[in-house]
Amino acid sequence: MSDVKEFEGEVIKIRRRIHAYPELSYKEYETARLVAQKLRTLRIAVRTGVGGTGVVGLLKGARDGKVVGLRADMDALPVTENVNVPFKSKRPGIMHACGHDTHVSMLLGAAMLLTKRRDELHGQVKFLFQPAEEAGGRGGAKPMIEDGAMNDPKVDYVFGLHISGTEPSKVFLLRPGPLLAAPDTFRIRICGKGGHGSTPHEAIDPVFVSAQVVTALQGVTSRMIDQREPFVVSVCSIHSGTKHNIIPDEALLEGTIRTFNEKTRTQAKKYVKQVAESVSRGFNAKAEVEFEADEYPVTANDATVTKKAISVLRKIRGTRTIEAKPIMGAEDFSRFLAKAPGAFYFLGTRNPRKGCVNTNHSSEFKVDEDVLKYGSLSLANLAYEFGKPNN
Ligand SMILES: [Zn+2]
Numbered sequence: 222m223s224d225v226k227e228f229e230g231e232v233i234k235i236r237r238r239i240h241a242y243p244e245l246s247y248k249e250y251e252t253a254r255l256v257a258q259k260l261r262t263l264r265i266a267v268r269t270g271v272g273g274t275g276v277v278g279l280l281k282g283a284r285d286g287k288v289v290g291l292r293a294d295m296d297a298l299p300v301t302e303n304v305n306v307p308f309k310s311k312r313p314g315i316m317h318a319c320g321h322d323t324h325v326s327m328l329l330g331a332a333m334l335l336t337k338r339r340d341e342l343h344g345q346v347k348f349l350f351q352p353a354e355e356a357g358g359r360g361g362a363k364p365m366i367e368d369g370a371m372n373d374p375k376v377d378y379v380f381g382l383h384i385s386g387t388e389p390s391k392v393f394l395l396r397p398g399p400l401l402a403a404p405d406t407f408r409i410r411i412c413g414k415g416g417h418g419s420t421p422h423e424a425i426d427p428v429f430v431s432a433q434v435v436t437a438l439q440g441v442t443s444r445m446i447d448q449r450e451p452f453v454v455s456v457c458s459i460h461s462g463t464k465h466n467i468i469p470d471e472a473l474l475e476g477t478i479r480t481f482n483e484k485t486r487t488q489a490k491k492y493v494k495q496v497a498e499s500v501s502r503g504f505n506a507k508a509e510v511e512f513e514a515d516e517y518p519v520t521a522n523d524a525t526v527t528k529k530a531i532s533v534l535r536k537i538r539g540t541r542t543i544e545a546k547p548i549m550g551a552e553d554f555s556r557f558l559a560k561a562p563g564a565f566y567f568l569g570t571r572n573p574r575k576g577c578v579n580t581n582h583s584s585e586f587k588v589d590e591d592v593l594k595y596g597s598l599s600l601a602n603l604a605y606e607f608g609k610p611n612n
């Protein structure tokens with residue numbers, strides 16, 4: 222597929238267009254419209270409004286084979302862009318800081334490449350343009366799947382690509398087995414009793430109790446969970462109080478737990494609740510611990526598929542493919558992997574020469590656009606190879 226060059230300009234153009242007009246989770250109306258239009262131009266069958274603003278395209282190859290799903294997420298983040306490029310976000314407070322604009326454009330590039338090869342293409346390719354990856358457990362993968370995105374025809378293999386601001390440009394990274402963690406969001410309400418700052422013994426001070434809880438929770442990591450298991454608990458927000466001499470009634474803590482297997486996950490949630498409740502009780506306060514319902518599982522790549530995917534990626538000239546380490550970040554692509562074997566992989570875009578040095582989610586996140594064609598090519602090649610009937 223050396224004709225990728227001619228697609229490059231268009232892929233970059235699409236990316237810049239989406240970058241300039243970013244849309245937040247479940248509000249990807251213009252992006253979805255652009256995607257549907259482009260797919261229709263390529264004479265790919267399109268279904269819109271899938272699980273919200275999702276778009277599914279189906280390309281039928283001329284030969285028999287398997288159904289390969291390729292997924293791109295479409296949402297942007299509530300960040301004000303701090304990069305001076307001609308296609309800078311025109312929407313203050315919203316930015317494609319996670320690079321999902323590149324995911325959409327790379328997948329459309331793959332659609333262009335595969336359409337051109339329709340006559341020799343085995344099986345079918347399903348393009349899964351997903352809303353709201355950034356919405357955690359309420360992300361777009363679940364409603365898309367419930368809306369039948371993985372059925373009719375049933376997807377045999379599924380792949381997802383994410384760009385990474387921390388990995389070097391033109392490097393693909395993946396691993397068999399668990400790649401990304403399972404996330405669990407928790408909220409702890411510490412209920413005390415308000416009073417005057419000068420007479421704490423007459424009150425139950427939720428600010429003091431919060432401090433004990435935050436500290437004690439790190440003991441779950443160091444003293445309660447097996448040290449050989451990757452595990453993180455972080456309290457990332459505390460809200461309480463109004464004035465320097467008023468002890469407030471309550472404090473609200475929010476945080477995240479990251480784990481790599483269901484046993485540790487269950488244990489971790491139990492211990493976080495237990496420690497928060499018992500430490501609070503020790504100071505006469507009460508902790509109400511809540512976990513967000515319906516969070517998604519670990520993103521676990523299928524071992525056989527990943528091995529083959531690595532050999533497909535290694536054939537792409539101008540790139541390198543290396544084995545990734547497990548990452549404590551999380552992705553609702555895991556829900557697609559729970560429905561069909563497949564792999565999630567990264568493409569590095571860090572390039573100090575071009576000032577592309579900041580991480581995803583930073584207001585200064587900048588992408589080395591030279592990688593986009595390789596992203597398109599990788600998705601197209603995976604679909605092409607895994608579509609063959611002998612897989
Ligand atoms: Zn993100």
Ligand SMILES: [Zn+2]
Pocket residue numbers: 319320321354383
């Ligand atoms: Zn992302």
